[in-house]
Amino acid sequence: MKKAAVHLKRLKRPEDFYPWLEKLPLEIPRDRPVVIKPNLVYPIGWRSGVVSDTRLVRQLIEWLKSKGAGTIVMAEGPGLGVDAGLAFEKSGFTALSRETGVPLIDLNRAERRPVDWPGGKIMLPAVLRDAYYVNLPKVKTHLNTLVTLGLKNQKGLLSPGDKKRFHKSGLHRPVAELLKASRPDLTILDGFVALEGDGPLAGGRPVRLGAVLAGTDPLAVDAVGCRLMGIDPLEVEHLRIAHEMGLGDLEPEIAGDRLEDCARKFKRPEMEMLRVMGLRNQRTPLACSLCGGAAREALFSSARNPAAWPRKLLPVLWRMVFGRIDFVYGHRAQVPEGAGQVVAVGECTKHLKDLPGVIWVEGCPPSPEMLAEAFARINKR
Ligand code: SF4
16 A cells, blocks of 8 residues: 655755745645644744744745635634633734635634534534645643644634533543544645644743645644654554544655654653642643643732732742642542642632542633632741
């Protein structure tokens, strides 16, 4: 059987993206609308490595237009609890949409249609029907799934309810199965500014990798994306499951630049917990990224506001230095052995709320402001 091909390029400058796209042996249909699915999970700019790079997407749009593409739209459903308008604004995509005339659709509010799914139906965006679908993920490490590339980027297609359902089902298998229900025609991995360490949000560290990848086999593209980060694709459970389901190739041919000239060993995420003095960040593997990062965001937002220090920041710092504080997140979370002050975060931890000494913060996910407000309930004993 012929192997899948994945095209790899190390760009010296972002402006080199368009000339590379022009050389790809790809036909873009003129009679179908094109949907670009970037990664705009969180309100932050591309320099963070967290979200898609407007400089590349602008060139992608120009290239698609030059190939005769008809209607082009961008579509994304940011993470749970995120204000889509803010995410689009901060990432620069509202301006990009205005400047290019390409509409930007909030998939968290979009019209949906039922698609067959193992054990029932899943509601996918109607805009994808009959469209030529370009998936445009970032290259990032991820606290729950080790990496987030093309297959995982498809989670942004889901309704908020299905996003929660995916987390409660352990993420890997549903993410692999999603490829059966929704298969991109083209995947372009944006690793110009990638993210290593405790991704996929601002807990990770941006890395100027300069690499971009393209291919029509989504699994093959993800496999090479893993190798770019020095990670074996078989270590990533959803890629292994998708491969076992026969959904793609993990050993594709690489065309263009050599992998060894582009790859870099990425710092891996701390999969178990983050420890800073007496602070413990206790996530189950089922915790969503935004919930899992809530304590960090709440601490940072309190630190930026000196008026909040005595009431909100000092109680946490006191506990970190003179005791222990455990932030607990995710479906099926438990109070860990030897726990200090427990702050149980989000609806998934509601079963802990009446336990003695537990401060429970409601929400799915709770906002950083709600969590910071809960800090004020921590006593210094
Ligand atoms: S409470 Fe948090 S971890 Fe649980 S489903 Fe909601 S966002 Fe995800």
